[in-house]
Amino acid sequence: MLFKVRSAAVYGIDAHVIDVEVDFSGVKLDKEQFNTVGLPDAAVRESRDRVRSAIKNSGFDIPPTRITINLAPADLKKEGSGFDLPIAIGILGAYGALHTKDVSDFLLVGELGLDGSLRAVQGMLPIAIAARAQGIPNLIIPASNAREAAVVQGVNVYPVKSLLEVRELLNSAAFGTMTTVPLKVETADLLNEMQHFPFDFKDVRGQHVAKRALEVAAAGGHNILMIGPPGSGKTMLAKRLPSILAPLRFEEALETTKIHSIVGMLKPGQALVTRRPFRSPHHTASDAGLLGGNANPTPGEISIAHHGVLFLDELPEFKRGVLETMRQPLEEGRVTISRAAGTMTFPAQFMLVAAMNPTRCVAFL
Numbered sequence: 325m326l327f328k329v330r331s332a333a334v335y336g337i338d339a340h341v342i343d344v345e346v347d348f349s350g351v352k353l354d355k356e357q358f359n360t361v362g363l364p365d366a367a368v369r370e371s372r373d374r375v376r377s378a379i380k381n382s383g384f385d386i387p388p389t390r391i392t393i394n395l396a397p398a399d400l401k402k403e404g405s406g407f408d409l410p411i412a413i414g415i416l417g418a419y420g421a422l423h424t425k426d427v428s429d430f431l432l433v434g435e436l437g438l439d440g441s442l443r444a445v446q447g448m449l450p451i452a453i454a455a456r457a458q459g460i461p462n463l464i465i466p467a468s469n470a471r472e473a474a475v476v477q478g479v480n481v482y483p484v485k486s487l488l489e490v491r492e493l494l495n496s497a498a499f500g501t502m503t504t505v506p507l508k509v510e511t512a513d514l515l516n517e518m519q520h521f522p523f524d525f526k527d528v529r530g531q532h533v534a535k536r537a538l539e540v541a542a543a544g545g546h547n548i549l550m551i552g553p554p555g556s557g558k559t560m561l562a563k564r565l566p567s568i569l570a571p572l573r574f575e576e577a578l579e580t581t582k583i584h585s586i587v588g589m590l591k592p593g594q595a596l597v598t599r600r601p602f603r604s605p606h607h608t609a610s611d612a613g614l615l616g617g618n619a620n621p622t623p624g625e626i627s628i629a630h631h632g633v634l635f636l637d638e639l640p641e642f643k644r645g646v647l648e649t650m651r652q653p654l655e656e657g658r659v660t661i662s663r664a665a666g667t668m669t670f671p672a673q674f675m676l677v678a679a680m681n682p683t684r685c686v687a688f689l
Contacts (some may be wrong), residue, residue, distance in 0.1 A: 325347070325348065325418050325419075325420075326345060326346070326347045326418070327345075327346045327347075327414050327415075327417035327418040327425070328343055328344065328345050328346075328414070328427075328428070329343075329344045329346070329410040329411075329413050329414045329417070329427055329430075329432055330342070330343060330344070330410070330427070330428060330430065330431045330432070330460060331343075331344050331406065331407055331409075331410040331431060331432055331433055332406075332431060332433060332451040332454050332455065333400070333402055333403065333404065333406070333407075334404075334446070334447035334450055334451065334586060335400070335666070335668070336621065336668040336669070336670065337450060337582050337583060337586060337623070337668075337670060337671070338450055338453075338454065339447065339450040339451045339453065339454035340400065340454060341431070341454055341455070341458050341460070342395055342396065342397075342400075342402065342407075343394075343395075343396040343397075344393065344394075344395060344407065344410040344411055344414050345393070345394040345395075345396060345414070346391065346392070346393050346411065346414030346415055346417070346418045347391070347392045347394075347418065348389045348390065348391045348392070348415075348418055348419070349389050349390045350389070351389065351390070352387060352388055352389060353388045353389060353390065354388060355388050356376070356386050356387070356388045356389060356390075356391060357389075357390045357391065358372035358375075358376075358391050358393065359390065359391065359392050359393065360372065360393045360395070360411075361392070361393070361394050361395070361398065362393075362394050362395030362396060362397075362398045362402060363395070363398060363399070363400065363401045363402055364395060364402045364407075365401065365402060365403045365404075367403065367404055367405050368395070368402050368403070368404070368405075368407050371405065371407060371408045371411055371436075374405075374408055374435075374436050374437070374438060375408055375411050375412045375415065375436060377438040377439075378408070378412055378436040378437065378438060378439070378440040378487055379412055379415065379416065379440075379487070381438060381439050381440050382440040382486070382487045382488050383488075384416065384419075384421060386415065386419070387419070391415060391418075393411055393414070395407065401620075403620065404445060404446070404447075405435035405443075405445060406433040406434060406435060406445040406447075406451075407433075408434060408435050408436035409432045409433060409434035409435070409436060409442065409464075409487070409490065410432040410433070412436060412487055413427070413432055413487075413490060413491070413494070416491060421491065422491065422494055422495060422498070423495045423498045423499065424494060424495070424497070424498035427494055428460075429460065429461055429462055429497075430460070430462045430463070430464055430494065430497075431451070431455045431460045431462070431463050431464070432464045432465075432490070433445060433448070433451055433463075433464075433465050433469075434464075434465055434466045434469075434484075435466070436487060440486050440487040440488060441485060441486050441487075442466040442467070442484060442485055442486060442487070442490075443466060443468075444466045444468040444469045444592065445466070445469065446585060446586060446587070446588045447585050447586045448465060448469040448472045448473045448585060449472050449473060449475065449476070449578075449581055449582050449585045450582050450585065450586065451463075451465075451473070452472075452473035452474075452475075452476040452479050452481070453476055453582075455476075455479050456476055456477075456478045456479045460479070461479065461480055462479070462480045462482065462497075462506075463479050463480065463481050463482065464482045464484055464490055464493065464494075465481065465482075465483065465484070466483070466484065466485070467483035467484060467485050468592045468593060469483075470482075470483035470507045471507065471509055471593055471594065471595035472581070472585060472590060472594065472595055472596075474506075474507045474508060474509040474595065475509055475511055475578065475581070475595050475596055480506035481506050481507045482504055482506055482507070483507055509595050511574055511577075511595075511596065512574075514595055514596050514598055515571065515572065515573075515574060515577060515596070515598055519567075519571070519598070519599060521564075521566065521567040521599070523560075523563040523564045523567065524564060524567045525538075525564040525565070525567045525568045526567075527564065528557075528560070528561065528564060531557055531561065534550065534557070534561055535561070537550075538561060538565055538568070539568065541675070541677075542565060542568050542569050542675075545675060546675075547654070547675060547676040547677070547678075548675075548676075548677050548678070549639070549678045549679070549680070550562070550677070550678070550679045550680075551679075551680055551681070551682055552679075552681070552682070553681060553682065554681060558637075558679035559635075559637055559679060562604075562633070562635045562637075562677050562679060563602065563604075563635075565602075565633055565675075565677060566599065566600045566601075566602050566632065566633055569600050569632075569633070569675075572597070572598060572599070572600060572631060576631045577596050577597055577598060578596070579630065579631065579671060580597045580600075580601060580630055580631050580632070581596050581597045583623050583627055583628060583630055583670070583671070584597050584601075584628065586622070586623060587622065587623055587628060589628070600631055600632040600633065601628060601629050601630070601631070601632035601633070602629070602632055602633045602635065603625050603628055603629040603632070603633070603634050603635065604634075604635040604636075604637060605625045605634075605636070607636075607637070607638050607639075607641035607642045609625065609642075609646065610646065611643075611645060611646045611649045612624065613625060614626060614646055614649070614650070615649055615650070615653065615659050615661065616659060616661050616668075616670055617661050617663065618663075620663070620666075621661040621663050621666070621667075621668035621670075623670045624659070624670075626650065626653055626659060626672040626674060627659065627670040627671060627672050629672075629674040630670075630671050630672060630673055630674060631673060631674070632674055632675070633674065633675050633677055634674045634675070634676050634677070635677045635678070635679070636676070636677070636678040636679070637678075637679050638679070638680060638681075639678040639679065639680040640680055640683070650676075653672040654676065657671065657672060657673040658670065658671050658672055658673075659672045
């Protein structure tokens, strides 16, 4: 019997809806066999062991047959552990453990523990945006990801903690008796709440010239270079710069949160990034760490600092090649990375703040 479940995968900073198709043969074997097709990576292939144990420890038995799982479209590489939940629901639906044949109104994402519990996955915000764009009204995800996804208006977010909760939710929806209330998040309240900064500009005493320069740079969104001897307060001033920047607008917060969600920087239960980010990479950072890259392109420090501050301390210690690669992102506000796995474009609109000690020629001036 064939059973279809809808899920999603993140590519770059956007997500694509993936159809998880589960089929099994009627011939009994000595042991069940899982066969996953559709360009799965190692984490997706390993899901068969997690799914098998989660289904068993949730009180269900899988007859020993051959199970074929197809992740469509087949020409996109599937990565991550978020396909555990849709695969498990697809298997239960194929074997008749669900009271419905159609779950197309639901998009499911989540990693399964061996006991059937659900764990958080990265990139839930772009997944919620993709569900809304595809007209999928309901999203079933781990409870720790729920506030992040509930920021997106037009999608009903149902937080769940176990595989059994998902089954009960789908069965109650099939009978029209669903009493679970979708989670709602007031984004205006999140953005308007009092901002508390670990380093505040008002704590600085003296440094009137440097403070005035930072105020002008913050007001106009200018890049700035601070030159001074060690201990003069360059790093101290740079860390306090975000406290005088304009508050994030909702569109800016949403775009910044997408990037932080993809790289797994959101705290458990965090819905939005409400403060402008401040990133201070070490001077030994590579061009891939600063701009993004690796085999499968992921955002780098300049994209994580999107709509915020990128602080380069000890500027002359950075490799010349790394600094040269920042020319185009500074001019265009985005960075495009081409790899064998594909080409990704990440936003990179940030305020560059650099600090350095005076060189010998500067000292003589």
